[in-house]
Amino acid sequence: xxxxxxxxxxxxxxxxxxxxxxxxxxxxxxxxxxxxxxxxxxxxxxxxxxxxxxxxxxxxxxxxxxxxxxxxxxxxxxxxxxxxxxxxxxxxxxxxxxxxxxxxxxxxxxxxxxxxxxxxxxxxxxxxxxxxxxxxxxxxxxxxxxxxxxxxxxxxxxxxxxxxxxxxxxxxxxxxxxxxxxxxxxxxxxxxxxxxxxxxxxxx
Numbered sequence: 494x495x496x497x498x499x500x501x502x503x504x505x506x507x508x509x510x511x512x513x514x515x516x517x518x519x520x521x522x523x524x525x526x527x528x529x530x531x532x533x534x535x536x537x538x539x540x541x542x543x544x545x546x547x548x549x550x551x552x553x554x555x556x557x558x559x560x561x562x563x564x565x566x567x568x569x570x571x572x573x574x575x576x577x578x579x580x581x582x583x584x585x586x587x588x589x590x591x592x593x594x595x596x597x598x599x600x601x602x603x604x605x606x607x608x609x610x611x612x613x614x615x616x617x618x619x620x621x622x623x624x625x626x627x628x629x630x631x632x633x634x635x636x637x638x639x640x641x642x643x644x645x646x647x648x649x650x651x652x653x654x655x656x657x658x659x660x661x662x663x664x665x666x667x668x669x670x671x672x673x674x675x676x677x678x679x680x681x682x683x684x685x686x687x688x689x690x691x692x693x694x695x696x697x
Contacts, residue, residue, distance in 0.1 A: 515571050516583045522568035532687030533562050539682060540566050543655070544573035550682050551647055552640075554675035555659040556667070557686030559624070563659045567620055570657070574616060582614045585621040590632040608635070612642040616655045623662035637670045644674045 501507060511520055529537045536555055542548035555563050571581045584592070589611065596603040611617060619636070622628075643654050658675070660667060664683070675681040 515568075515575060515581070517568040517571060518564070519568065520572070522565045523572060524566075524569045527562065527565055527569060529562075530687070530689065532557070532685065532689065533566075536562075536566055536684040536686050539684060540570045541573070544570045544577070546577065549653075550680060551653060551655050552644065552675045552677065552681035553655070553657045554667075554672065554681070554683045555657065555686060556662065556664055556684070558688040558690070559661045560690040561686040561688070563661075563686055564620055567618055567657065567659055571618065579616060580614075581616040581618055582611070583618040583620070585624065586619050586628070586632075586636065587621065587624070589619060590628070590635070593632075593635055608639070611639045614654070617643070618657040618659075620659045622658060622660040623666070633668055633671075637668055640671055640674055644677075644680075647680050 508520060512518070524537065524541045527533075527537055539548065539550075539553070543550060543553065555566070557563060567583070571583055574581050593604060593607055593611075596607040617639075622636070640656060640658070643656050646652055646654060658671070664672065664685075672683075675683050
């Protein structure tokens with residue numbers, strides 16, 4: 494038996510492989526499986542259009558209460574991009590912060606190399622900013638600098654990078670330098686997903 498053979502589609506091994514590849518929690522988090530209400534309808538529409546290549550926006554900020562459906566829609570976007578052959582670097586903010594800290598501890602150019610990956614990857618998605626934690630000034634500064642570098646490249650032909658940031662914080666509690674990039678009317682979109690728990694909603 495060939496141990497390197499591809500696992501059977503939809504087998505536990507295949508599912509685990511897919512989840513790890515995309516760094517998502519569920520393959521069931523698709524757009525078709527999302528049941529929007531008045532607060533989430535716009536976000537679902539925008540992200541579906543974005544991932545289908547029908548919307549030319551590079552900076553998407555999504556905010557709303559814990560459990561309102563942000564992660565479901567983000568993972569649906571990542572899965573849809575994958576269907577179009579697009580790779581996404583997807584991490585929670587705490588995962589990103591830990592990754593950068595680990596590289597900083599190694600010395601040399603490890604930190605700079607990882608920082609550049611975040612700054613230059615075509616599709617970057619950062620989830621759960623402010624998820625019950627107190628971010629350090631250093632961590633917030635890293636996020637600000639990464640988004641600013643990506644924002645400064647928005648005019649480069651053929652280098653249209655997409656950045657999605659999701660947070661459970663109120664818009665007024667987010668770093669001003671970060672938020673301003675997403676309010677750019679030409680390149681950005683800010684989406685509020687409300688204060689209702691998506692998991693408790695019934696299907697419409």
